[in-house]
Amino acid sequence: MRQSTRSEPQSAKFASMFEQEVVATFDASALTSDAGLLALGALDRKLKLTERLCASLSDGRQAGKVSHTHHDLFRQRVYAVAAGYADGNDARSNRADPMFKAVCDRDPVSGRDLASQPTLSRFERSVGRREVVEMGRAFEQERISSLARRNRGARRVVIDMDATEDQAHGQQTFSFFNAFYDGHCFLPLLAFVSVPDDPEQVLFAARLRPGTGASHRGVIPLLRRAVAQLRREMPKARILVRMDSGFVTPRLLSVLEELAVDYVLGLPGNSVLLRRSRRFVKGLRKQVQATGLAARQFGEFSYAAGTWERERRVVVKAEYLPPPARGGNGKIKRNLRCIVTNLKSSPRHVYEVDYCDRGDSENRIKELKEDLALGRTSSTSFLANQLRVLTSATAFALYQEMRWELRGTDLARAQTSTLRMRLVKIAGQLIRSTRRILVRLPKACPDAGTWCRLARRLGAAPA
Known part of the structure; x- marks a missing residue:
């Protein structure tokens, strides 16, 4: 003490x-x-x-x-x-x-x-449940409006959603054991919105969720609100939604098409996808053996899971990687990824440009967790912990706005920790x-x- x-x-x-x-x-x-x-x-x-x-x-x-x-x-x-x-x-x-x-x-x-x-x-x-919800809604509206105010003429706006582990070390309400993370945790949902000409992925939602259950919990209502506001404030912009495979459900796909937005979503692997993707990996292993370099090929096919009401376009990235210079078992590694999309561009462009850019949101999550204590959810009250998550999100929003005001300086893309060290401390x-x-x-x-x-x-x- x-x-x-x-x-x-x-x-x-x-x-x-x-x-x-x-x-x-x-x-x-x-x-x-x-x-x-x-x-x-x-x-x-x-x-x-x-x-x-x-x-x-x-x-x-x-x-x-x-x-x-x-x-x-x-x-x-x-x-x-x-x-x-x-x-x-x-x-x-x-x-x-x-x-x-x-x-x-x-x-x-x-x-x-x-x-x-x-x-x-x-x-x-x-702070009560309704008040916490209303504070979260106010945060959503203000942050989306902030992006819209400075990007009125944007032709494309991107929504990224991701979940992250928030480890729990006590008996916090709704912190449960999660087999994927092998520990007791919460699973906060974080949502970002961005435009191609503005590198800042603006955090507009940070919702604390129980440690077990589906990753897509709470996604659809949040998505509906965000799309409706973006349509009001950025009517010229085409909306693209990106998520990883943990969020994909038949209901989500139907809602995305109902909302008339573009989407590119990761797909969890299964035997059918593996079988239909095999033709794209032919010759890649020999190419790696001959050159010692990674070999990659893209393809596509129409696919419908058993719970889908119709077929959709699936883009495949087939890749073989050479053995690592150090460590590993010295074997060539196969790396196969499938995504479902309604975009019309080439498979390579869909994967490398439209989908892979979503990985940058991981850096924003890292800032939230390491620099602004997103995981400081140690209260026994779930609502109090949600308020703490919103507190960290609000502090992050101030730093994101600071980055915008610092455009044209050497700190325009600085991380939160750097901004704090150089401009606050x-x-x-x-x-x-x-x-x-x-x-x-x-x-x-x-x-x-x-x-x-x-x-x-x-x-x-x-x-």
């Missing part, structure tokens, strides 16, 4: 390690190590993201006794996750941080501290006067120019 260090100043003296004696003390006031959080707070105000998500929250507390509104509590958690403080216990230290107080509209010097960990936990557990001193709050940042900050450019794009003027 982390012990408090606020009772007395902490210090360290380096008597003989440097040319002169060096003494370090933790006793300076109104200083922060997260001064760059000011830009994220300004970005949130520009988008009104946390405000819109909290609009559906009802507050039954006595107004005269409320010290922290639900909006304050939610954005405190969002900003903390964005700054790298994923655990609710981190509120013990950052609730008094002057920059956290400033971005939550409190006086950074003399203002009341932000919420404590117990208050944040009570807030998480107080900046030392600063906050000084309050009767007219303003002055934030003094290091003159030697290597990214001062980029940070100021970001601030200008968010509406700040030269001081």
Whole structure:
């Protein structure tokens, strides 16, 4: 358990390690190590993201006794996750941080501290099912609208959906043993929307789901809502839906065709697909043996599984791979993939361009899990855990918008961890006067120019 260090100043003296004696003390006031959080707070105000998500929250507390509104509590958690403080216990230290107080509209010097960990936990557990659902819907609508606003003339928009493992290590509600992942887990559903001319895959849904059951749980209602909104806001765009084999069901295929969208979906292997794909692998093994290089061939055929009402186009990628340079069993490996699609382009183009690009969403999921604590679902309440997932998703949305505002800079495609390290983790001193709050940042900050450019794009003027 982390012990408090606020009772007395902490210090360290380096008597003989440097040319002169060096003494370090933790006793300076109104200083922060997260001064760059000011830009994220300004970005949130520009988008009104946390405000819109909290609009559906009802507050039954006595107004005269409320010290922290639900909006304050939610954005405190969002900003903390964005700054790298994923655990609710981190509120013990950052609730008094002057920059956290400033971005939550409190006086950074003399203002009341932000919420404590117990208050944040009570807030998480107080949010009801309907409110969590409405917050998720508001997130969907805002994120799709954000993409649409800057891509009105797009001719193609792509929806990617994927599931990911969220390991559970306790007795969380609806965390079950999953044989595929060989452990107890949740299976969150994550959905992204993008256009070819904008490399950002915008996260528009993050739904926590039980650890067992079908991967396609909840996909069709989400898909219907997304397609309807995209048709309203991007009427010129043709919609392409991409998913892996875990999502394919006869019902999903019928709904995709009912919605009149393009689709390219992975197919789980079976004996029929294997038998019908054999003609595409002929000669590939000999080619690998002769050249030592991978050999690949594409083909297609019409196919209907026993539960499908009709045949559909199946594209095949047949490939043989040479033995790995190190390790392995020294044998040539066959790699066969089948996808079902209604696209008309060549099999190679369908697979290599239309389908394989969906793999980039794995990088976005990695950012969510490793940088923004998507898997911090340790509450015994399933709804509280869903709120935590939405908190991480909201922090990620702010970073995605930051990347957009940083277009034309060397950080336009930077990962979340890089953006946090270079633009948020900046030392600063906050000084309050009767007219303003002055934030003094290091003159030697290597990214001062980029940070100021970001601030200008968010509406700040030269001081």
